[in-house]
Amino acid sequence: MQAFYEYINGARILDVLKDLLTNEDSNIRAKACSALGNMCRHSPYFYDSLARHHIINPLIERCTDPDRRTRKFACFAIGNAAYHNDLLYEELRKSIPPLAALLVSTDEDKTKANAAGALSNLVRNSNKLSEDIVSKGAxxxxxxxxxxxxxxxxxxSRREAVNESPLKIALFSLGKMCSHPPCLQFLRSSELLSVIARLRQSQEPIICNYASNIMRxxxxT
Incomplete structure (x- = not known):
């Protein structure tokens, strides 16, 4: 896959993709977000280029796009732009509030899962954003x-529905956040911690394991 990165880079398409992020056609905006997400999926090769071409801010703006598919793929792209290292964390700091808002919105479960995964990746490589993760409501x-x-x-009786829900990704994300003191302190004082404690009784092994890991x-001390 990475063998093609140099050819993609040589095609100088990032300025084009930046323009497509604000195209009047929602399908084009969604596909531009998807393309950027896939370009960052396997390697941080394009991270420098995304910064140089000032693509992160317009990408973050797509998290509040009027089109649902565009919001879904924007979360996917932001998650991958944060996955491999923390190079783009400072620019991605602004993504925390819209990602948090999507978690409690009426968007589809896949969008919420993408948003939860993106937030997980924003604490994956360093603690730069851990205080914002708390203060911005994530x-x-x-x-x-x-x-x-x-x-x-x-x-x-609802086991299949659980597999389709964003619950596993949300628990995984909270588990990652527990590695950072500001996040851990917030979780310890949350009245919703009891919900995670009850999830240790889930018959779904992954959910039980994630909840147990958080409670541990x-x-x-």
Missing amino acids: MQALLKLVSECSVLALDP KVSD
Whole structure:
């Protein structure tokens, strides 16, 4: 896959993609976000170029796009732009509020899962953004999402619905955030921590493991 990166870079398409992010056609905006996300999926090769071409800000703006598909792919692209290292973290700081807002919106579950995954990646490589994750409402939004999804997770008859929900990604993200003191302190004091404690009883092994992992970190002194 990476063998093609030099050819893509040589085609000098980033300025074109930047323009397409604000195209009047929502399908084009969505595909531009998807293309940027895939360009960052396997390697940080394009991170420098994204910064030089000032693409991060217009990409973040697509998280509040009127088109649902565009919002979904914008979250996907932001997550991949944060996955491999923290080079773009400072620019991506502005993405935290819109990502948090999507978690408690009426958007589809895939968009919420993408937003939760993106927030996880924003604490994956350093603690630069951990205080913003708390102060900009991302942890609270994740906890609300977990609370909303928890009823399904504890109902054995709704197991298939759980697999389609963003709950696993949200719990995984919270687990990653627990590695940073500001996030851990916030979680310890949250009234919604009891929801995660109950999820240790889920019959879905991944959910049970993620919830148990969070509670272990919270209990450690």
